[in-house]
Amino acid sequence: MKINTAVQALAALAQETRLSIFRILVQTGETGLSAGQIAKAMGIPNATLSFHLKELTHAGLITARQESRFIYYAANFPAMNELLGFLTENCCAGDPCGSVTACCDGESLTTDRLLTR
Numbered sequence: 001m002k003i004n005t006a007v008q009a010l011a012a013l014a015q016e017t018r019l020s021i022f023r024i025l026v027q028t029g030e031t032g033l034s035a036g037q038i039a040k041a042m043g044i045p046n047a048t049l050s051f052h053l054k055e056l057t058h059a060g061l062i063t064a065r066q067e068s069r070f071i072y073y074a075a076n077f078p079a080m081n082e083l084l085g086f087l088t089e090n091c092c093a094g095d096p097c098g099s100v101t102a103c104c105d106g107e108s109l110t111t112d113r114l115l116t117r
Helices: 003-013 016-028 035-042 046-058 077-088 111-115
Strands: 062-067 070-075
Touching: 003 016, 003 046, 003 077, 016 035, 016 046, 016 062, 016 070, 035 046, 035 070, 046 062, 046 070
Parallel strands: none
Antiparallel strands: 062 070
16 A cells, blocks of 8 residues: 555545444444435535545545445545555564454444444
């Protein structure tokens, strides 16, 4: 990963609402959530949500797909893992420090569980 890409991703996450949105999408897994579901879970207006989703998409941290008239957003796990790898590259002065790979393990939270948080 290039340093400019890492800076862009970290800048996108350096805001409370965007970090919360990203964390919800990571917990949800590869299926993602519709914009309406995210807005409901976050308790924010659609216009505000749209701005934050645009920033996360532009940084490459989330993806969007259209199904019928709904747009679903999901965490971009390869990009997340690449960022984590970049941050931990050559850590611990070259000594093994354990696994640093984080990815969706397939056990995502259900939408109902997210919306009742």
